[in-house]
Amino acid sequence: MHPIPFNKPFMTGRELWYIAQAHTNGHLSGDGQFTKQCHAWLERTTGTRRALLTHSCTAALEMAALLAELAPGDEVIMPSYTFVSTANAFVMRGAVPVFVDIRADTLNLDETKIEAAITPRTKVILPVHYAGVACEMDTIMDIARRHNLIVVEDAAQGIMSTYKGRPLGTIGHMGAYSFHETKNIIAGEGGALLVNDAALAERAEIIREKGTNRSQFFRGQVDKYTWVDIGSSYLPGEVIAAFLWAQMEEADHITARRLALWDHYHAALAPLEAEGKLRRPIVPDGCTHNAHMYYILLDSLERRTRVLANMKQQGVNCVFHYVPLHSAPYGVKHSRHHGDMRQTNALSDRLLRLPLWVGLEEHQARVLSALREAL
């Protein structure tokens, strides 16, 4: 029997057709017809002020760091249990990540620990919506308002999820999505910056277009385009946008199929949770999620190591997730943490992710029986 991969990118079937259209259109650089369609889709489905496609979520976070106008030594409060880019985008501006611990239920930034970590140098709070399940955004936005801080949501995993009815990525001043092939809606490599604060929208366009006012020029708002600010090239070409458009058209369908897989895992694993063999994910009231990930928590690192190896032997590829950034070689030197990292250290050792991809339906029973066997 073939091994079951941890992830398998889902193609809708229209990607190549749209790429051929981009080819026929003859517009291959950024911001052509397909990019405009993707922008309009993102703005319509999320309600954000301005959506801008980027090469990656990493690029969108780098844009957010530029827009936040961080000076060297400024501090950004974020979880340590996250992907490297959450920190690096800001470290590249000379900022210092200040890690606070995560909640045991969602593995998201513990909002009750943020305020104590604020100093006169704090500029940004950076919640990461792990597994597409929202952080406690009302509390985070209230803290930010009282301390005059910018909120950037790392919603890399959060497209199509909501918090109290609001799409993730649209609640803070800015939000970043990823369309990496391991995410729900994909373009190979790709991302988007959601600019929710109208005051930042014009500068966001300029930073994305190499520090020029080219976007305004194409809209006829200025009669020549020129160098007006710092910036870089953050926009993807039309081939990527054409691929992504095929995925956006199917976003509801993709999400529904992932949710069915997630719900099936969740129901099937309830008895094992009742027996104390694992803990299932927790989705707080008021949050809807996009089934980005199905993880389980085991009782120790040793047990996880054994279960991973056993699953692999049975032909099912499972994976763990982040090495906490405060304990990574670069993090040890160039970041600090406020308060203890108890939950971060414990939960990161115990978490195991099960395969979840559109098309897994016919293999899911095998994953579950392998897991029962391994436990």
Ligand SMILES: *Cc1c(COP(=O)(O)O)cnc(C)c1O
């Ligand atoms: C995937 C991911 C990123 C990076 O996304 P890219 O599009 O690969 O740059 C950043 N943050 C989190 C939480 C992610 O899951």
